[in-house]
Amino acid sequence: MINKKILLSFFSCLVFFSLHAQDYSYGIKAGLDFSTIRGELETDASGTELENYRFNTGFHIGAAFRIGFLDDKIGIAPEILFNQRGARYKYEGPGQLSALFDDGTAVTLTGNRRESFSIVHSYISLPVMVYYRPVRRVIISSGLDFGFLVSSVGSGENKLTFAGTGGTDQSIAVGLDYNFLRDDPGEGGTEVTVTSVDGINLTTPSEIGAYYYQNEDLGSLFNIFDLGLSADLTFMVTKGISAGFRFTYSLLDTTNQDVDFSRLDNGATTRDDKDRNMSLQVSLGFNF
Numbered sequence: 001m002i003n004k005k006i007l008l009s010f011f012s013c014l015v016f017f018s019l020h021a022q023d024y025s026y027g028i029k030a031g032l033d034f035s036t037i038r039g040e041l042e043t044d045a046s047g048t049e050l051e052n053y054r055f056n057t058g059f060h061i062g063a064a065f066r067i068g069f070l071d072d073k074i075g076i077a078p079e080i081l082f083n084q085r086g087a088r089y090k091y092e093g094p095g096q097l098s099a100l101f102d103d104g105t106a107v108t109l110t111g112n113r114r115e116s117f118s119i120v121h122s123y124i125s126l127p128v129m130v131y132y133r134p135v136r137r138v139i140i141s142s143g144l145d146f147g148f149l150v151s152s153v154g155s156g157e158n159k160l161t162f163a164g165t166g167g168t169d170q171s172i173a174v175g176l177d178y179n180f181l182r183d184d185p186g187e188g189g190t191e192v193t194v195t196s197v198d199g200i201n202l203t204t205p206s207e208i209g210a211y212y213y214q215n216e217d218l219g220s221l222f223n224i225f226d227l228g229l230s231a232d233l234t235f236m237v238t239k240g241i242s243a244g245f246r247f248t249y250s251l252l253d254t255t256n257q258d259v260d261f262s263r264l265d266n267g268a269t270t271r272d273d274k275d276r277n278m279s280l281q282v283s284l285g286f287n288f
Contacts, residue, residue, distance in 0.1 A: 093113060
């Protein structure tokens with residue numbers, strides 16, 4: 001209900017200002033997105049962080065508009081963009097991996113788990129910015145970014161290292177091929193990898209989906225709607241060409257708590273934390 005009220009308020013204001021505007025302009029913009037996810041990280045008993053998020057690189061492209069007042073000194077700037085956000089994720093700490101003996105008997109291996117994958121979120125974004133020109137060639141803006149997730153994928157590897165009976169370390173790796181919006185519980189793992197552990201063959205999936213170890217559909221890990229707060233600095237290189245820099249930080253939790261399982265206890269509990277998108281956009285614009 002709150003999200004609907006915010007949307008209605010902003011678009012009502014946009015229509016009102018459009019009717020009373022003195023200057024109009026429009027254009028296209030494109031560029032790179034450098035993004036990550038910020039939130040509480042899992043730690044072990046000593047307080048050591050077991051996971052981290054690093055920046056990932058994506059792109060954006062779309063249309064930009066300006067509706068100006070007072071000789072275009074101030075105004076509003078709505079946009080519609082396709083943009084990519086996400087992060088590079090890594091967990092390293094205690095963990096487990098499920099496998100099968102040759103006779104089909106299930107076994108759970110315990111050891112040190114190293115999981116790493118790249119997350120790519122694709123959004124249709126509707127930023128609505130209020131701008132001010134301190135000088136003619138510089139535009140300072142801030143506002144809200146309404147994001148609608150249309151694709152969410154990840155790829156990487158889950159590797160477990162454990163001690164064999166002979167005292168030597170052995171490892172098994174499973175590929176990760178995630179589609180967070182489309183994967184079903186248990187999906188993935190159609191091919192198998194055979195590994196010899198202490199002379200006994202074990203089979204594991206070559207790749208697994210995002211919800212391979214779940215027994216029921218609890219929804220997507222990442223929420224469809226996102227609301228961000230943005231700040232923008234734009235330089236007019238010429239009258240028709242601009243270079244812009246924008247920082248956006250989510251105001252809402254981007255993850256679904258029902259699916260946000262702890263890796264430290266191998267999915268026995270969910271995590272009641274807040275994960276937020278954070279991105280820096282670098283854009284080149286062409287204005288008409």
